[in-house]
Amino acid sequence: MHHVVLERWSRGDSPVHRRDARAKILLTLALLVLLSTAQDHLAAVSLLYFGALVMGLVAARLPVWGALVRAAVVLPFSAVFGLASWLAGEPERALALAAKSYLSALGVLLLVASTRMPDLLRAMESLGAPRFLLIVAQFLYRYLFIISEQAQHMRSAALSRGGFRRAGFRAAAGALGVLFARSYARADNIHRAMLARGFHGHFHMPAAARFGWADGLFLAAAGGGLALLRLAAGRLG
Amino acid sequence: MHIPDGFLSMPVWAGLDIGAAPAVAYLARRAQRDLEESRVALLGVMGAFVFAAQMINFPVGVGTSGHLVGSALLGVTLGPSAAAVVMTAILAIQALIFQDGGLLALGANVVNMAIVGVLAGYLPYHYWGRSGARKFALFLGGVLSVFAAALLAMAELLLSGVRIPGPVLGISVALFLVSAVIEGAITLAVFQAIERINPGFIRAPSGRGAPVLAGLLVAAVFLAAVGVLFASAWPDGLEKLAQDAGISGRAKALIATPFADYEAGFLSSVWLRKAAAGLAGLALVYGVCLVLARAARRRRSA
Numbered sequence: 001m002h003h004v005v006l007e008r009w010s011r012g013d014s015p016v017h018r019r020d021a022r023a024k025i026l027l028t029l030a031l032l033v034l035l036s037t038a039q040d041h042l043a044a045v046s047l048l049y050f051g052a053l054v055m056g057l058v059a060a061r062l063p064v065w066g067a068l069v070r071a072a073v074v075l076p077f078s079a080v081f082g083l084a085s086w087l088a089g090e091p092e093r094a095l096a097l098a099a100k101s102y103l104s105a106l107g108v109l110l111l112v113a114s115t116r117m118p119d120l121l122r123a124m125e126s127l128g129a130p131r132f133l134l135i136v137a138q139f140l141y142r143y144l145f146i147i148s149e150q151a152q153h154m155r156s157a158a159l160s161r162g163g164f165r166r167a168g169f170r171a172a173a174g175a176l177g178v179l180f181a182r183s184y185a186r187a188d189n190i191h192r193a194m195l196a197r198g199f200h201g202h203f204h205m206p207a208a209a210r211f212g213w214a215d216g217l218f219l220a221a222a223g224g225g226l227a228l229l230r231l232a233a234g235r236l237g
Numbered sequence: 238m239h240i241p242d243g244f245l246s247m248p249v250w251a252g253l254d255i256g257a258a259p260a261v262a263y264l265a266r267r268a269q270r271d272l273e274e275s276r277v278a279l280l281g282v283m284g285a286f287v288f289a290a291q292m293i294n295f296p297v298g299v300g301t302s303g304h305l306v307g308s309a310l311l312g313v314t315l316g317p318s319a320a321a322v323v324m325t326a327i328l329a330i331q332a333l334i335f336q337d338g339g340l341l342a343l344g345a346n347v348v349n350m351a352i353v354g355v356l357a358g359y360l361p362y363h364y365w366g367r368s369g370a371r372k373f374a375l376f377l378g379g380v381l382s383v384f385a386a387a388l389l390a391m392a393e394l395l396l397s398g399v400r401i402p403g404p405v406l407g408i409s410v411a412l413f414l415v416s417a418v419i420e421g422a423i424t425l426a427v428f429q430a431i432e433r434i435n436p437g438f439i440r441a442p443s444g445r446g447a448p449v450l451a452g453l454l455v456a457a458v459f460l461a462a463v464g465v466l467f468a469s470a471w472p473d474g475l476e477k478l479a480q481d482a483g484i485s486g487r488a489k490a491l492i493a494t495p496f497a498d499y500e501a502g503f504l505s506s507v508w509l510r511k512a513a514a515g516l517a518g519l520a521l522v523y524g525v526c527l528v529l530a531r532a533a534r535r536r537r538s539a
Contacts, residue, residue, distance in 0.1 A: 006334055032242050032341045073336050074241045081399055088400035100243025105336040112333050130265040137326040139281020144288055151289035169426060172295045177430025180286060187282035
């Protein structure tokens with residue numbers, strides 16, 4: 001499954017993996033803003049940023065081609081609106097939408113593939129995201145695989161009985177009803193297990209790692225590099 | 238419809254991020270208060286359920302199929318504030334892990350689906366959940382949650398300058414309506430299946446404290462989205478109307494907010510100005526959210 005691969009990537013070891021998650025989040029946001037505000041010389045900007053992101057993937061020792069393919073999931077959406085812009089007589093905008101959305105997705109992918117999920121969520125908390133939301137997100141991520149597998153089993157079982165198509169809409173609804181009831185019961189069990197282990201409604205999160213000088217240097221150098229690339233794109237274009 | 242990064246212009250994403258962040262913080266606090274014994278595991282697992290539900294395809298007509306979106310179902314089963322938190326967590330995980338929806342655009346997606354979508358899905362049940370129109374309320378909730386979210390997303394794209402020709406716009410709105418009706422039917426069918434398995438599992442709405450304000454808010458947002466769609470489909474019509482009424486000039490002055498011209502003047506080169514203005518905007522979003530959070534905390538402790 002998709003997120004299992006990402007999980008494996010995020011547990012790798014490289015100079016990029018070792019940087020503080022906050023530095024990487026801020027750098028990713030800077031990249032997204034630089035892309036979102038790019039208007040002139042877009043072709044040059046896109047090419048240079050594409051090169052920078054590929055360098056980032058190489059530095060993080062991630063499979064470059066695999067990551068490039070994975071980020072392409074945004075392209076169907078971009079294609080629909082690109083087509084609409086094209087029909088409206090703005091082909092440049094169509095290309096700009098595709099390039100910007102693809103590069104943004106690649107940037108976020110690089111962040112997530114080089115940062116472990118608990119570190120990422122902890123960094124978001126220290127940047128000010130509500131803790132309750134992050135705990136919910138953590139549980140969601142933890143049980144996503146389990147519940148999805150259950151759904152997959154139910155789907156295989158239904159297909160081996162001839163699929164939902166013959167049984168129709170009500171059978172599919174019945175399957176989802178069962179999945180809902182099972183998930184609810186599972187949540188009850190988890191809650192009881194947590195209580196049995198002494199949960200009193202408070203989570204103890206390990207303190208975030210220190211934001212070292214190497215992290216600051218990394219943020220400044222990479223952020224400055226991205227800004228310089230845009231400057232260079234202006235000169236080239 | 239998850240909007241990716243690169244589609245929204247800066248005033249649109251920054252404005253929606255500023256709006257969404259304090260709203261989510263407030264909803265998270267409310268959900269935490271309302272839940273018995275802080276049953277946070279339930280919210281996470283139900284979020285995973287909504288993800289997994291997308292694997293079960295519902296046959297719709299010949300050769301096509303739909304799947305559950307889930308905002309209305311979550312709103313009815315968990316309550317609106319908990320459902321909004323779960324939907325926000327889903328959107329964040331989708332943006333991060335599945336590259337489905339952008340990070341800067343997260344505020345927009347949260348407003349569309351987790352706030353307006355959940356409220357629009359829940360409100361019919363809140364008003365008519367006890368009466369004989371209960372089934373219709375559930376169906377309507379499913380329809381409204383998807384239709385409102387899709388129209389809002391479309392309006393945000395149009396406001397950001399994405400050009401969509403009139404006929405294409407008409408076709409998309411028709412498609413939204415079809416998928417909204419499918420969501421309504423799925424929501425109702427799943428709800429009935431849950432009740433068959435666990436009779437009496439879903440409590441009837443308390444009927445107390447009818448959220449009139451929330452209803453008005455959803456209606457206003459809905460109307461604004463429809464207005465933007467109409468304005469984009471017939472831009473000349475609106476202009477002409479404004480000219481006839483002689484309000485064009487005044488309207489322009491009104492609309493010229495500080496954000497409309499968001500370039501920091503002291504920098505010379507155009508791209509540098511745009512980028513610096515963007516980064517300053519992001520810092521502004523962050524600062525406003527921090528100040529609001531601090532103010533809320535002080536009020537609570539006072």
